[in-house]
Amino acid sequence: MQDNTNTTEVVRDPSAFAAELADEHVADIAEILNEQPTEVASEVLARLPLDQAVEVLDQPALESSAEVIATLPEDRATDLLSGMSADRVAEVFREIEEPRRSALLDRLDDDMRLAVLRLLSYPPNTAGSMMTTEFASVPTTWSVAQTLDHIRRVERTRETVYAIYVLDPRTRKLVQTVSLRRLISGEPQAPILSVARPRRPVTVTPLTDREEVARIISKYDLLAVPVVDRGQVIGIVTVDDVIDAIVQESTEDVQKFGGMEALTEPYMQIGFGEMIRKRAGWLCILFLSEMLTASAMQFFEGELEKALVLTLFIPLIMSSGGNSGSQATSLLIRALALREVRLRDWWRVALRELPMGVTLGAILGLIGMVRITLWQQLGFYDYGEHWVLIALTVGAALVGIVTFGSLAGSMLPFVLQRSGFDPASASAPFVATLVDVTGLVIYFTVALAILRGTLL
């Protein structure tokens, strides 16, 4: 929305800037502050009205929340934190260093401190770590009118009131979920359970992975899902947190598929050393594995010397195997993530990829043979007297390598998932490397079979 903001402009007067921002949507303010140095963001947030500053800090999109809280005077920081939602406060605390962290934590009121400590105790990327503890609940003994009154009173302090959790008054265990739309349509004097759907509520546990939380919210079209521990609701995950999680997850998937460790910060913010570390690791592993190609080439050195013409097609043939493997891997990573395919379906997939690979390989093989024939006949290049056999070698090798690439590429995500890894770690470069070494062996084996007695 603020496409024309000049990112290099230095803001001279934070008060004037704060006044200027006061009319913007908090999501826009967060975006504008992201383009300013942390000191400016800090000064602006010190000058905005408390309510609005709290709302801005509550935006997950604001990148400098932790730095801002860390640099503001302790009084102002405490006021801001006390107004924010517990899940965002926990996120901020994850990034604040000691002794500031303990000092601020001590100044929060007991409820907030307990909520934050509890959120911090769950592993990252679980429902427990992303949930908010500010949800609306009522006992089963209440009427529709009582509940509605309660919702009106607490509306401002709850992250959402569109889902209301009905609890057993004695055990405080979750009995039903009522939606606000059904609630307002109910008879005022009727019991609250009369407007609930007679169906076991959909829940997650605090340790449910965020991808699974997203899948459940999306499948059941929920606005929030309760996080339940031993029957009791300890928090809820709302649909907007889930969208953020899905977007972040798909960024990580693309980066991993590109052959690197996923970044934790935006591209332009991450430091040079950190970026090198995220990229060099996989590059080195791939490089070391790819060294096997040099060993394979050394092994076939005798053949290479006798038929140098074979080297001309090495990059072409190897890359085709990598490309078909990369296609198959990308297909299966998503199919597994979306549960279109289960681990037990691996053989069905293999049975599909086998004829697929042969067909694709035959298409490429044909093009390769046509190319060699054309070049030979048109006089662009002389492949020698055995050019027909060379064309055959290239064609047959392509069938073999593309088939192997499709099979290996499609099976790799299964192998990773079976071994407890994320199938999305099967990157395009990883598959290409896997296929390259085997591809060379296939190529020279085919060459030996076809050219023995002539060139070899």
Add this chain to the structure above:
Amino acid sequence: MQDNTNTTEVVRDPSAFAAELADEHVADIAEILNEQPTEVASEVLARLPLDQAVEVLDQPALESSAEVIATLPEDRATDLLSGMSADRVAEVFREIEEPRRSALLDRLDDDMRLAVLRLLSYPPNTAGSMMTTEFASVPTTWSVAQTLDHIRRVERTRETVYAIYVLDPRTRKLVQTVSLRRLISGEPQAPILSVARPRRPVTVTPLTDREEVARIISKYDLLAVPVVDRGQVIGIVTVDDVIDAIVQESTEDVQKFGGMEALTEPYMQIGFGEMIRKRAGWLCILFLSEMLTASAMQFFEGELEKALVLTLFIPLIMSSGGNSGSQATSLLIRALALREVRLRDWWRVALRELPMGVTLGAILGLIGMVRITLWQQLGFYDYGEHWVLIALTVGAALVGIVTFGSLAGSMLPFVLQRSGFDPASASAPFVATLVDVTGLVIYFTVALAILRGTLL
């Protein structure tokens, strides 16, 4: 949830099966029916109570909706369609063939037919094509109590009532958006605008791309965004449609990044011929481009003959360029999609990738030189008397190629976006192919510079 459903089991008695399903959540019913042949799904949906059958068909996850509607008796099909939401009916009609399509369309009531025809008129993947026309709106002249009464009455026929659109009574243009949570907290006799936030409502146009709609809903934490045409609300896009769109978009992105055309159907459902078409196109383009490597090798044939040892490292060096390029491309595709980086930032990115590429190349170059030195000294392989120069050639070529790979890989998404293409079309195989040809030229140029007078 239904992990143990036996997919191969043939259902004998559709009535019994329908009775069994009646207690399940509609999202689960849709998932179970997905694992059955279309005829079974059809028979089950013919036997479920009408309300429930409508709800199941309203699930975007149900894959066979169109086939079911096409095979059911026309009366039942019309009843079902009339109960469904207009956006889902439009989706179903997109897949039904003539003359059935016109026959069914004619039997819908006028409102539904007009709504469906309008939805069908917008291009796919736009706000217009994914919106629902069933939203809640009231004139500015109404009070809070009047609005609440109206919402209670229409609640069952609206996709969401959590966002209420307040329109100018004369022009019917959108004035404000009111949330249900603010509405229930308002004074009954106060005018409806008293509970609206004094802020221009966030809107999209019917032609806004679905990715942009998702970004806006996620940025402003909305439950629905109004689609506005000449000031009037013509529909809304709800958060659950957006989640489906984001998930689909990220599947397409991974598939495109893997070097193929995005699929429109799940992996196991798509036909063999269709799959070949989606994969062979890009494979052939990549293969034809990669043929330039054969031409480059032919060009350097003289050097190859003199120093066969150079060929040993061709796959290793080329793949390193492709891998670093693939990393850079995956980074920039996501950074551009998330607007972390704008088109105008291309030179900033280039200035980051240049030293990054040099550093990464130096790391790999060092490993490569150590490898050659070790093999030579330990007697694993004899690279000849000039092995030091060969090691230097490999090291220097790696610096050049990895730098070129990082630069080319990071700039490609910018070039695509600037030319009006989706930056996500920059696939890993595409980048690898781009880098391969240049990589060969860099390798042989470096070799000529270092080895002239000795090996070459």
